[in-house]
Amino acid sequence: MEQALLIPTVAEKVFARDLVDGQQVETAFIVREVSRRSKRNGEAFLKLQLGDVTGRVEAVCWDDVDAVADAAAPGAVLIVRGAYSDDERYGATLTVRGARLAGDGEYDPQDLHECAPVPFAQMEADLRELIGTVQCPHLRELLDRLMAPDSTVWRRWSIWPAAKHYHHAYRHGLLEHSLSVAQGVSAMAATFPGLDRDVAVTGALLHDIGKIEAYEMEGDSIDLSGSGKLQGEIPLGYFAVRREIEAIAGFPADTAEALLHIILSHHGSLEHGSPVAPCTREATLVHAIDNLGGKLGSFDRLEKSLGDGERWSRFDRALDGSAYFARRDAA
Amino acid sequence: MEQALLIPTVAEKVFARDLVDGQQVETAFIVREVSRRSKRNGEAFLKLQLGDVTGRVEAVCWDDVDAVADAAAPGAVLIVRGAYSDDERYGATLTVRGARLAGDGEYDPQDLHECAPVPFAQMEADLRELIGTVQCPHLRELLDRLMAPDSTVWRRWSIWPAAKHYHHAYRHGLLEHSLSVAQGVSAMAATFPGLDRDVAVTGALLHDIGKIEAYEMEGDSIDLSGSGKLQGEIPLGYFAVRREIEAIAGFPADTAEALLHIILSHHGSLEHGSPVAPCTREATLVHAIDNLGGKLGSFDRLEKSLGDGERWSRFDRALDGSAYFARRDAA
């Protein structure tokens, strides 16, 4: 992290995961939650939740409350100065002595929030290159319409998260996930015989398109939308793609059905929310690589939460178990 | 069945279920399957499957083969003369000595195939009356459009079966089932508080609308269509209704979502093929009465298959058990 000369230099990021009782800190945190409260004597104080990519820490600020309150909007990045204690009675708290908005050069965004490990521009370029390999003109037109830089779909799809918790639950996560699944599908189509690569790759790119309606994103906050809960991400995506297909003259019915079947069946089974189970090679393939990509994404997320020397993650609901990282140096 | 004077009178219907070894029969059957075969000596004979509402019987015809073959098209109703034997080696067979097309007055259609117990005209009248009770103008318009006598939907929906096997698996079965579910839903809305009756009744009427694309019907033969298998009846119905809603100006988004949620969730849970589970009172109600109506329809079907004095049906997959008919006289 290159720093300007004079001014506020934060020697090094101190991570929430690594705080120990009694530690003095001056480091960057993102504000997750903030509320103004009153002590019994009537004086105001702030209760905050601060976070970085490794976790969260409860904080309280008794001093300079107004100034800190001005800076501490949810989502803002602060340089926080204070002391951490893991108190017998009150639990773990960071007592904030001062805080100010961080300048752009003062922190590395990847220290603060989970994000795609590849820059957006690179992902978009990889995506457009992959789309360029689709030979079927109708599938190509469908992708070109949905992924056109000025399309409504693209504007959401390209920045949306892929989930609320489990994997790729951050800005551009949907793009990152869809792209890697499609790349994996493309590679498998070269390994196993009998696959219609164009259908499979298009299905892989569009399989999660319903998430742009099923999720809402405000700042770093991701949640299911009302439509997501009442209609489900799969019907929403199915409707969007089928309506777009119907707007393309001459789109072959067979190809349409093959693609829609992938979107409808990509959760792999009824009990996971697909109204039909995969019954084509292409749908079987997209489901397998989507599932694999999601699990590997959970490994990525869990690895970041490990402390020094730890090899086992905590129990994780997405994996239904703990993850083990055998060779962390190599990871 | 009293017959006019001169012509072929069939004293009484002999049912497939009741045939006994050695019995001579002359009665009406519907032709289910027919194939022309050759004996080892090269002579032609016919192998048939004949049926009525109580079941099916394998048949063979060695005599008068050409004449019988002319009459015996699948779906045709024949007056069949022959002898039934439950042979040690060859199993149960009806040896057909003669057969001719039955005249309209010579049989009671309800003896031959399962059908709705209420005449179509009555069901349509009941349906239009029920639609007339829907107060919400947008839901009313939606129903009027879909159920208009000249609409594409109505032309299939009003004659379609509700299933391939389990219940209401016959002409007009979908109308019969949807109507009775909607009537039941309407009655429950008067018993339990807090329900939006218009949404619930409309949802009940339309819940299975996807079946008109998911099933194919040819004569008495019902089967899942390719679209039914690749897309599923629920997404097909959801798409059809949502597209129709979008064609109605000013249709409230809330009402649309409440209705679509019923269609999507009416199987009650993910493992039964609904991509979302019911989370409104109305969806909970429609699922419950649809499920109940289906099970009671299975009881109706099984009761017809019972022989004299039988009270227990065979094991039935739809009920996952046997059905017991305690008071058959009263049924």
Added chain:
Amino acid sequence: MEQALLIPTVAEKVFARDLVDGQQVETAFIVREVSRRSKRNGEAFLKLQLGDVTGRVEAVCWDDVDAVADAAAPGAVLIVRGAYSDDERYGATLTVRGARLAGDGEYDPQDLHECAPVPFAQMEADLRELIGTVQCPHLRELLDRLMAPDSTVWRRWSIWPAAKHYHHAYRHGLLEHSLSVAQGVSAMAATFPGLDRDVAVTGALLHDIGKIEAYEMEGDSIDLSGSGKLQGEIPLGYFAVRREIEAIAGFPADTAEALLHIILSHHGSLEHGSPVAPCTREATLVHAIDNLGGKLGSFDRLEKSLGDGERWSRFDRALDGSAYFARRDAA
């Protein structure tokens, strides 16, 4: 506890659900729990849990401890004066400054505990009217014996709750639930053919009769009894009804078995605690409407817990999901 002079007027109910940090309150609450404790300096104080129909709030009382302790018996309704704080360290607490027993006119019971929305007298009248429609003399005699105003069964059944948590978990809840299920069953018997209405309605009224032994109720507190845990509500109800039937001369064996089968099978499947699954139309019907009535009861309960403008409930175990209330004005 200083009181205003004249009359018991409580301006307006303040609900537990709506309390906000810093709010001063003077309103009615029911006492859920109370314990006398000592501060480190040896002074006594009270720790309470107060509640109303919308939820519960932890409370503490440092002042006037003896007087408040006298009034604050579990189950008592108090007019409580104090201040609510949602403290950084200590969580949400109502600090009670004064409290006295509330007079009858000072509060609306429906603000304080869940209860049947229809008065008991009305429910009893509806019940007796419904019993009057049962034609079968033996079933009628059975109901008359069990529901006689001076019978042991009636004295418990008419006031018992239907559950500990999920639905109708309040005084008269069992009557309310059984009555509405029986009314629904009666309505369905008019919609679907082939049902023995007398058996179905009697089964619906008696299906949960085992709960009067399986649950204990003390004040507002409901819990499973030892017998409930060791024998189960279904065997307890089965034994009670079968023994009563055996005391009625000439009770037909068929009718007895049809009724007992409903009681035994009304949970719908083995894994839900029925030792046999429903295999008659009537048992299928009672199970369906019982299940529906329970779910709609959960919607009623959850709707009361919603804050202003909320449409989604929290996750609920009874529904295995969240409930959505689309049109709260209409509810």
Added chain:
Amino acid sequence: MEQALLIPTVAEKVFARDLVDGQQVETAFIVREVSRRSKRNGEAFLKLQLGDVTGRVEAVCWDDVDAVADAAAPGAVLIVRGAYSDDERYGATLTVRGARLAGDGEYDPQDLHECAPVPFAQMEADLRELIGTVQCPHLRELLDRLMAPDSTVWRRWSIWPAAKHYHHAYRHGLLEHSLSVAQGVSAMAATFPGLDRDVAVTGALLHDIGKIEAYEMEGDSIDLSGSGKLQGEIPLGYFAVRREIEAIAGFPADTAEALLHIILSHHGSLEHGSPVAPCTREATLVHAIDNLGGKLGSFDRLEKSLGDGERWSRFDRALDGSAYFARRDAA
């Protein structure tokens, strides 16, 4: 098998399991089914199903039809003379040339039907000895009443089968099974601490008592009764024992509940038909040994069906797999 001098001596039992194409046989079989049929030419013949402990064989009799028909009542033991063929077209058949009723000394009953390996008198003696070890006077009285040689219960219980198929599905099977479970329970009560042996042993003896109403036995034919299907064997047994307990003055409520809980919970879980799961040591024990005894009974049954040198049984539903018999000589 010692035979009297002159008369029909059947050299050796030929087992159904071991018949080979072309074999001439003269051996004892039990008649399972018989029906008189007509050939196309009008002549009568008999179609039979013959059996022994190793299986069944289809048979046909063209000769001496009237005489054979007189002897061949279902359940009768015949000395059958004929030829076995495993025909290309007609499958495996024993063509009966002659048959007559077997005399008592002409066959070993254990060759013909499954039966308890220990004589009834021995089992009864063992049972009465075990009952004699029960110290608790109330449990002792209960057992003495139910097992009194002239009691209605004893008359059925002592000869009833324990199942239709899976294990101990033969005369006295219920006694054999209940006794061995109770003996096993008694032995375990000496191995593991904290068990109330009297309650456990009594529960083990009575756990399946409901089967005397839940099953019907006619000759060798065993089937579920109507009551068995509508009420279930567990509620039937629970009712019978609870009613008997209530007839014993001063029977302690605790002991009654401990015993009834064993009967109700002995299937081990709700999905196996117990309305409550075991929650006492004694109920846990009886369930475990009952389950073990049932499975070992299935091994006994399957071992009898093995041919020479076979070590693996066919797939068996009771075991949900095949059984392996490692040391058949030692078995």
Added chain:
Amino acid sequence: MEQALLIPTVAEKVFARDLVDGQQVETAFIVREVSRRSKRNGEAFLKLQLGDVTGRVEAVCWDDVDAVADAAAPGAVLIVRGAYSDDERYGATLTVRGARLAGDGEYDPQDLHECAPVPFAQMEADLRELIGTVQCPHLRELLDRLMAPDSTVWRRWSIWPAAKHYHHAYRHGLLEHSLSVAQGVSAMAATFPGLDRDVAVTGALLHDIGKIEAYEMEGDSIDLSGSGKLQGEIPLGYFAVRREIEAIAGFPADTAEALLHIILSHHGSLEHGSPVAPCTREATLVHAIDNLGGKLGSFDRLEKSLGDGERWSRFDRALDGSAYFARRDAA
């Protein structure tokens, strides 16, 4: 059996799947089963089951029985001449008029049995190339030992089938399956970050190694061995690899455990027979691609069974559904 003089030319393969009533055939079949039987008049005849890659056909031979019997050993390839009839009474049968052993040039082996679509030499070359890319010297040594051309493991592993039914159930199927899974794993390791490619590829190659003890292969006949049933393919493979690892000096414990974990967990979950579930990225990957490869193998198998114009396979247990082949020309 009269033969044409000169050369073995079989005009064209007639497939079992395509036989129609009355067809005369002269084509190659493989003998699946054969037995010599006697007619009632004592004359011998043969009952056979013949097969090719598309299915099986029952056959009977009345003529020239001794000569045909000499040729028709199970597994032998015959040129069969005869007539096919789908008889009313006797079902579908090929009546064999003559048969002789086929010469090597007279048939295409791929017409007769399922086999790997790639020649063995090519697969071995691909395998050795892939092994050559493994960098870790210990994993490399392990592979070199197990896969050495003269090793006991290689001699079985390289020719073994991968299953009895579901996929790759033919000679070299295990090699074909393991190789394609390992190639797929290798490709995915290039798409997704954080994977230890050497461990994953080695695990993919060895994951099914236990099958060489768990299956027996005799000719075309594949079955589970006793050890396969009593110990399971996973423990057998685990033992073999762990013992081999222990024979390699200096094999790192971490690497050993990472590899053994893949073998143990590759079925993905306990209920599928893995004693531990995957908890590393590499084990997650191998399970996913193994599962995918198995399913795609089932698609390959089912596609071969389709008749002309068919797009839907029959229900298949491996896929738990039917497979759809949208673009059969392209397959």
Added chain:
Amino acid sequence: MEQALLIPTVAEKVFARDLVDGQQVETAFIVREVSRRSKRNGEAFLKLQLGDVTGRVEAVCWDDVDAVADAAAPGAVLIVRGAYSDDERYGATLTVRGARLAGDGEYDPQDLHECAPVPFAQMEADLRELIGTVQCPHLRELLDRLMAPDSTVWRRWSIWPAAKHYHHAYRHGLLEHSLSVAQGVSAMAATFPGLDRDVAVTGALLHDIGKIEAYEMEGDSIDLSGSGKLQGEIPLGYFAVRREIEAIAGFPADTAEALLHIILSHHGSLEHGSPVAPCTREATLVHAIDNLGGKLGSFDRLEKSLGDGERWSRFDRALDGSAYFARRDAA
């Protein structure tokens, strides 16, 4: 608590389970956790978790911190003097006023930690006696090698716990559990016919041998090892026994397979982690008695946690329910 003059005698144990608000205590506790902390004013204090066989209590020590800290190593037994309060705000805490290491005679170890109810020497003697009854020389040699007093296996196996939580989760628990299962198996082999007692008893003794690698024990702290999580206790035990068998010359393959099958299948089904399900009588028996022994062990554990007069335990995960202790005096 009055003390005798001279020596350290602790009149009576005060149990964690029985502490009440305001109680003064001087009694023995074992130290579970300890950490040194700083107050806001910089002074040191200690936060401890103390425990005994009935549970745990949080404690804090403000006085004499250094002396207490010296004594309070995790696992040490202290005589603790202090006051217990169940504070409104801070929860339940024992404020320690003084503490010193307890002498051997000052406490009963069974008051402090769960342990086997039978002394180790007795269990070892019982074990060696049981081993002495094994007749098969190869099984006997196997047991003699593994259980030899100086063997690596014995040194761990004889002191290891059988679990982390559920049952026998204490020193020597594995020996206690294995011995009682083997004794139960031996008794059952005398009750049920057809069992190979030597194989069953040996399998019962060795079934959990993999736990000595799958668990780590440090002091009272028990946890799964890395190998336990990556390989599973069953494969670890299978490998150990199979390798030992292979070192015994002439060990019969049949006997080896019968024994290994018990170890592999003793969890009873795939979903419980056995890679094969039991398919022999002996494996079926060991699974049943192991399961029973585990459940009865959970009853033992739960009974110790009951307060005076309590008959129902809290919900327990091992039993998936609450345990009921009907006759605690008799237990």
